[in-house]
Amino acid sequence: MTIQLKNISKRYGKDISLKNVSLTFETGKIYGLLGPNGSGKSTTLKMIAGLVYPDLGQVEVNGEEVTRRISKDVAYLTELDMFYPSFTVGNMIDFYASQFTDFDRNKAEQLMQDMKLDSAKKIKRLSKGNRGRLKLVLALARKAPVLLLDEPFSGLDPMVRDSIVKSLVSYINFDEQTVIIATHEIDEIEPLLDEAIIILNGKIIEQENVEDLREEAGLSVLEWFKSTMAEREGRDHE
Amino acid sequence: MSAFQGLLKKDFAISKLWFLFWLIFISVFLIIPLAIESYFHAPLSFLPVAVILLLVFNTFLLPCMLLSMLRLEGKTQLWLYNPQSSKALILSKIAVSFVYQLIAQLYLTAVGLVIYQFYKNQIHIEASDLFAGAIIFNIGLLLVGLYVSCWAVFYWTIYHSLGKFPAVKNWRWLVILFLFFLYNLISTFLAKIEILRDVIFKWKIPVLAGPNFNHKEGDNWEIFLNMTDLPVLGLLLYIILACGLFLISCWLLDRKVEV
Numbered sequence: 001m002t003i004q005l006k007n008i009s010k011r012y013g014k015d016i017s018l019k020n021v022s023l024t025f026e027t028g029k030i031y032g033l034l035g036p037n038g039s040g041k042s043t044t045l046k047m048i049a050g051l052v053y054p055d056l057g058q059v060e061v062n063g064e065e066v067t068r069r070i071s072k073d074v075a076y077l078t079e080l081d082m083f084y085p086s087f088t089v090g091n092m093i094d095f096y097a098s099q100f101t102d103f104d105r106n107k108a109e110q111l112m113q114d115m116k117l118d119s120a121k122k123i124k125r126l127s128k129g130n131r132g133r134l135k136l137v138l139a140l141a142r143k144a145p146v147l148l149l150d151e152p153f154s155g156l157d158p159m160v161r162d163s164i165v166k167s168l169v170s171y172i173n174f175d176e177q178t179v180i181i182a183t184h185e186i187d188e189i190e191p192l193l194d195e196a197i198i199i200l201n202g203k204i205i206e207q208e209n210v211e212d213l214r215e216e217a218g219l220s221v222l223e224w225f226k227s228t229m230a231e232r233e234g235r236d237h238e
Numbered sequence: 239m240s241a242f243q244g245l246l247k248k249d250f251a252i253s254k255l256w257f258l259f260w261l262i263f264i265s266v267f268l269i270i271p272l273a274i275e276s277y278f279h280a281p282l283s284f285l286p287v288a289v290i291l292l293l294v295f296n297t298f299l300l301p302c303m304l305l306s307m308l309r310l311e312g313k314t315q316l317w318l319y320n321p322q323s324s325k326a327l328i329l330s331k332i333a334v335s336f337v338y339q340l341i342a343q344l345y346l347t348a349v350g351l352v353i354y355q356f357y358k359n360q361i362h363i364e365a366s367d368l369f370a371g372a373i374i375f376n377i378g379l380l381l382v383g384l385y386v387s388c389w390a391v392f393y394w395t396i397y398h399s400l401g402k403f404p405a406v407k408n409w410r411w412l413v414i415l416f417l418f419f420l421y422n423l424i425s426t427f428l429a430k431i432e433i434l435r436d437v438i439f440k441w442k443i444p445v446l447a448g449p450n451f452n453h454k455e456g457d458n459w460e461i462f463l464n465m466t467d468l469p470v471l472g473l474l475l476y477i478i479l480a481c482g483l484f485l486i487s488c489w490l491l492d493r494k495v496e497v
Contacts, residue, residue, distance in 0.1 A: 013404030051319060051497035068492055072321035078497075082316045084252050091251065098244025099320055 001027055001062050001073065001145035001178055003048055008057035010043055010202075017043045018054070019202040025178050027145070030192050032210075033182040034225055035199040041182035042079065044199070045148045048180070049076040061146065072100070075144035077135050079151040083123045089134055090119035096138050108141035111171065115163060129160040136164055140171040147172065149181045153188055161188050168192060190221045198228055205232060241322050245330035253307050257338045260299065264292050264342065268349060286361075286451070289350045293379060296342050300383035301390040303335040308394050315398070315497040324488035332387055339383050343376050363463075370446050371463045388480040388487075393417070395487040399494035438475070442467035 003025040010018040018040045025031055033041045046052040047059050050070040059066040061073060083092060089112070097103045112119060115133040126134065132152070139147060149168075153161045165188055172179055181189050196213070198206040206228050213219050219227070239247070271284030308331065311317040320327065354361055354368065363371075393414050400410045428434055446463045 012402075046497055049319060051315070053493070053496065068318055069321050069323070071319050076319060078316065078319075080314050080316060082314065082319070084248065084310075086251060086255070094239070095244055095248050098239045098247075099241055099322065 003146065003178060003180075004058075004060045005044070005047070006058045006060070008044075008047065008054045008059065010040075010047070010052065010054050016202045018047075021057075021199075021202070021204055023197070023204060023207075025180060027178050028175050029194040030172070030174075030179040030181065032186070032189055032193040032196045032221065033180055033199060034184065034186055034196055034221075036184055036229075039199045040202040041184075041199055042150050045076065045150045045180065045182050048146070049074050049148055051076075072102075073144055074146040074148060075100075075139045075142040076148045077139040077150060077152055079154050081131065082135065083131070085122075085124040087123050088119065089117050089121050089123065089126070092123060092134065092138065093119065093141075096141070100142055100144075102143040104141050104143055107143075107171065108137055111137040111141055111167065114167060114170075129156050132156050132160060133163070136167060140167060143173070145177060147177050147179045149179070149183075151183055151185075152181065153183060153185050165189070165192070186222045186225055193221060196221050196224070198225060200229070200232060242326055242330060245322065245326060246334060249307060249330050249334040252310060253303055253334060253338070256303065256306055257341075260338075260342065261345070264346065267292060285353055286350070289346055289353065290451075293343060293346050293350075293375070296339055296346065297379050297382045298386065299342055300332075300335045300339040300380075301387045303338050304331050304387050305390050305394065307331045307335070308391070312394075312398060315495060318491070318495065318497060324491040325484075328391055328484070328488060328491070332384070332391075335387065336380070336384065339380060343379060347372050347376060367446065367463050374445055385476055385480050388483040391487045392483040395490040395495060399490045402494070402496050438472045439467075439469045441470040443470060444468075 003023075005021055005023045008018050008021045009016075021040070021044070023044075033044060035041050043052060047054060048061070048066065048070075050066045050068040061070055064070075087095070093105070093108050093112075097105055097108070115130075115137060117130060117133055117137065123131070123134070132154075136152060139149065152164055156164070168189075169192065181192070183189060190210075193210045196206075196208050196210055197204060206224075208224060210221055213221065213224050217224065268285070268288055271288045275284055317327065350372070351368075354363075396417065397410050397414055400406050400413060406413065444465045445468050446465060450464065
């Protein structure tokens, strides 16, 4: 499923969140949307999920203009808390299973076992780490052609981060899913990425194939990111 | 479980505690006059009034429950991350709130009927009038609750749609107030036009409504139910208006409200 952002601009008052952004995401690839806080990563993902609309330009998934109801094809993990506190883990799984036809209960149970989540536990009693794990269960248990992960490691300890990366490797369908991971913590996801995109102040400043980066430039994604940002800062100072 | 059943189950789960508090509140509100009556040996001096008052308050239970649920969802607006239509998302909340209002009304009506059974001799009303009146009164309250709810959803979606415009974000309440007064101004103006009034009142259905309560000597109550003419076209206009408000709200929720 191809995702296209065509000349997208979005402002929040005086703040420019995205400025004339054009991007294409292809099926079977894992993209890293990298950039510092406030660079426009979350807005980009929300736009693909149909939760925010562009002021200018168009967002299309498989040639169809994105609306809120694109969520039938787009699994989205938000950095926000998306649960109802009175729910148990099991209630949340049941709710997702009732709303999303592609939700696979067996996969969800397997994921819950892997992540040691108790379905009877109230969500308000879960630690931040376990809430992060539950968000991942809900996103990965869907057989959606598009998977969007917004800061999946935000505020989580290294053990949880490690288990999340393992789950991503085990449960992503590498041939059929388009995966976009927005993060400013590059270390963890680096081994997963096919393409890396740097976004800064609402503009796409660089896009590279990760394999080319490693083989031709001899750089890791983190090194490339740091050097690009340093170069950009230097240019801004001049 | 179908998608709509899932929505109903979720909406029920997030609101059942509030409803439980409401039931406790109305029970306390009934016990207090009962205790006062018992203390002063003055049966039926406060309780019937309390029951009627609570039934009238119940008109606002439906919109209040609905707004409480929307307020909870509005904190993140992530409930919009859902492939169901906006109609289904809102209808589920209206249906759950409607059930709450129905239960509360049935509870209060049952209390009213128990009072009637105990004090039949002191309440002078025809039994058939009492039942017909209770049914019509309850249906009326439910319909008013639904109508007010459509306005509540409409104002809520307008308020949240304006949230994406920073220039008016802090003044959204004024826009809502302006719309409220504008509608009332227009409807008052239209109601004064004689030709319109004649057309609206052309077809009427007589219903038993408009109760009159008389507290007589010896702690007796005399209740009359007057026949009132209900304008069919007026009722139809309110139904059309409520549907219109609901559809506009769904449209706004699909296209203008952002996370």
